[in-house]
Amino acid sequence: MIRDITIGQYYQTDSPIHRLDPRVKLLGTLLFIITLFLYKNPAGYAAGAVFLLAVIKLSRVPLRFITKGLKGILIVLLLTVIINLFLTPGTALISFWKFTITYEGVGVALTMLFRLTMLIMGSSIVTLTTTPNNLTDGLEKGLRFLKIFRVPVGDVAMMMSIALRFIPILMEETDRIMKAQLARGADFESGNIVKKAKALVPVLVPLFVSAFRRAGDLAMAMEARCYRGGDGRTKMKPLIYKKRDAIAYIILFSFVIFSVWIGRWQVINDFFNSLYLRYIIK
Amino acid sequence: MPLILDHVSQVYNADTETPVRALDDVSLVLPEGQFIGIIGHTGSGKSTLVQHLNGLMLPTSGNVYYNGRDIADKDFNKKELRKHVGLVFQYPEHQLFETDVFADVCFGPKNMGLSKKEAELAAFDALRKVDFPNELYYASVFELSGGQKRRAAIAGVLAMKPDFLVLDEPTAGLDPVGRYEILDMVSALHKESGMTIILVSHSMEDVARYVERVIVMDRGKVAFDDTPREVFTHGEELEAMGLGIPESTRIARMLKAKGIGVDPDVLTVTEAADSIYAAVTGKDK
Numbered sequence: 001m002i003r004d005i006t007i008g009q010y011y012q013t014d015s016p017i018h019r020l021d022p023r024v025k026l027l028g029t030l031l032f033i034i035t036l037f038l039y040k041n042p043a044g045y046a047a048g049a050v051f052l053l054a055v056i057k058l059s060r061v062p063l064r065f066i067t068k069g070l071k072g073i074l075i076v077l078l079l080t081v082i083i084n085l086f087l088t089p090g091t092a093l094i095s096f097w098k099f100t101i102t103y104e105g106v107g108v109a110l111t112m113l114f115r116l117t118m119l120i121m122g123s124s125i126v127t128l129t130t131t132p133n134n135l136t137d138g139l140e141k142g143l144r145f146l147k148i149f150r151v152p153v154g155d156v157a158m159m160m161s162i163a164l165r166f167i168p169i170l171m172e173e174t175d176r177i178m179k180a181q182l183a184r185g186a187d188f189e190s191g192n193i194v195k196k197a198k199a200l201v202p203v204l205v206p207l208f209v210s211a212f213r214r215a216g217d218l219a220m221a222m223e224a225r226c227y228r229g230g231d232g233r234t235k236m237k238p239l240i241y242k243k244r245d246a247i248a249y250i251i252l253f254s255f256v257i258f259s260v261w262i263g264r265w266q267v268i269n270d271f272f273n274s275l276y277l278r279y280i281i282k
Numbered sequence: 283m284p285l286i287l288d289h290v291s292q293v294y295n296a297d298t299e300t301p302v303r304a305l306d307d308v309s310l311v312l313p314e315g316q317f318i319g320i321i322g323h324t325g326s327g328k329s330t331l332v333q334h335l336n337g338l339m340l341p342t343s344g345n346v347y348y349n350g351r352d353i354a355d356k357d358f359n360k361k362e363l364r365k366h367v368g369l370v371f372q373y374p375e376h377q378l379f380e381t382d383v384f385a386d387v388c389f390g391p392k393n394m395g396l397s398k399k400e401a402e403l404a405a406f407d408a409l410r411k412v413d414f415p416n417e418l419y420y421a422s423v424f425e426l427s428g429g430q431k432r433r434a435a436i437a438g439v440l441a442m443k444p445d446f447l448v449l450d451e452p453t454a455g456l457d458p459v460g461r462y463e464i465l466d467m468v469s470a471l472h473k474e475s476g477m478t479i480i481l482v483s484h485s486m487e488d489v490a491r492y493v494e495r496v497i498v499m500d501r502g503k504v505a506f507d508d509t510p511r512e513v514f515t516h517g518e519e520l521e522a523m524g525l526g527i528p529e530s531t532r533i534a535r536m537l538k539a540k541g542i543g544v545d546p547d548v549l550t551v552t553e554a555a556d557s558i559y560a561a562v563t564g565k566d567k
Contacts, residue, residue, distance in 0.1 A: 176371065177376065177377055179333070180371045180374065180376075180377040181377060182338060183364055183369040183370075183371065184364075184377075184389055184438060184439060184442070185361055185364055185390055185393030185394050185442065186389075187361070187393065202379045202389065205379035206377050206378065206379050
């Protein structure tokens with residue numbers, strides 16, 4: 001029942017994308033998202049989509065895993081499209097009753113649709129192809145410069161990796177406790193919202209108790225191994241850039257430059273504008 | 283009312299590349315009044331099996347019948363089934379949540395729709411059956427020892443007055459004394475009230491002393507289903523499943539192989555000692 005939830009799920013397989021240094025993937029996602037907001041014409045989005053699909057193909061993650069992430073924001077997506085479609089002022093395309101759809105509205109709605117879809121798909125590739133531990137390692141090393149501002153990067157990364165590690169454990173625990181209480185006749189499904197919330201007490205109390213117990217055990221185990229904070233800790237598998245990471249950076253930067261250039265190129269902007277003007281005049 | 287499993291299979295992760303057949307075509311009849319042991323190595327499917335007995339899991343194929351009715355039927359009352367088939371999970375003390383022991387034990391019977399008074403009577407009765415110390419009835423759960431917590435948790439299921447009591451590894455994590463206390467208590471429940479007990483364990487020693495029927499699970503299938511004595515004659519097969527036979531039986535077998543006239547089918551230490559004594563001195567004790 002609870003197992004259906006998939007946050008930051010990792011898809012295990014071996015692919016060039018999986019093997020990349022997490023810092024490349026993190027920076028890549030960041031740049032990809034920024035470029036999405038720089039395009040001014042459809043050619044830019046097309047370039048972005050081609051790049052995204054190529055990365056997905058390379059990652060060997062089935063497409064349905066990536067689109068699964070979209071399900072969660074389907075409502076947000078629909079709302080954005082509908083609101084933009086009806087509320088953008090401009091030249092009317094269709095009018096009925098009190099609603100008007102404008103040419104500009106269609107343009108904005110489509111832009112938003114592509115932006116959001118690609119944004120979510122792009123960021124889910126990172127979590128799908130990187131183990132949580134690798135991801136925190138990447139963040140820790142990538143954000144090391146924040147130390148100048150006295151941000152305890154190592155400790156924060158440790159907390160993050162512990163939190164991530166505990167998600168599946170606590171999910172399993174929830175599942176087990178729910179089953180145990182079901183076996184004692186608990187009922188989580190019937191009744192109104194207040195009754196349903198009350199029915200969760202027999203699950204939440206043992207779950208919290210167990211979380212605290214586990215946290216205590218873990219703290220003791222860490223102290224027994226002389227953990228004393230993040231500074232100066234070495235890694236068993238330190239992150240070192242390899243040749244493939246350099247190649248990936250080159251491809252990444254070429255893509256960014258190319259797609260932004262084409263996405264903002266005056267000639268293409270003019271071409272699409274003329275297309276658009278011709279339809280309005282007609 | 284017997285529980286019948288008819289060609290039950292359970293497949294996890296069916297839609298991925300690595301489906302797991304946790305149960306593979308299991309057919310069993312579990313009549314009332316028996317004391318049954320289910321044994322299997324970790325991952326043999328025993329925990330999955332017991333969750334089918336009270337409808338917490340429904341088979342991916344095959345049927346489970348209780349009282350002649352398929353428990354997967356839409357109009358089948360699962361709550362009613364869970365009243366009749368009490369399931370005590372592994373580490374059941376982790377499910378305790380109320381402010382005191384007594385209130386927690388009342389949770390089950392109250393869910394069964396009993397009035398406050400009836401629920402309290404049932405809880406009292408259950409706590410007495412598990413020999414829970416009187417002075418701790420209103421103690422907080424956190425003040426109890428490991429063994430006491432476990433008793434309280436078992437009482438929480440017993441209070442629903444089930445016909446079947448299924449215990450998944452009830453002795454896990456207890457010291458030897460605590461283990462035998464729990465097992466003796468369960469055995470007494472069977473003798474005194476004729477309750478059907480299904481004891482899940484990976485320890486042959488635990489099971490051999492008490493049960494009248496052993497079901498051995500291996501990789502999701504029922505490997506053996508017979509009396510302990512009969513099952514333990516398959517020593518080598520059991521060893522291959524990572525189970526092995528009780529120490530006393532093993533020693534008796536080894537002596538027998540050396541040509542000493544010991545009964546190779548002994549189950550407990552006492553039986554083994556008597557048999558060895560008889561073989562060596564040539565007379566019964």
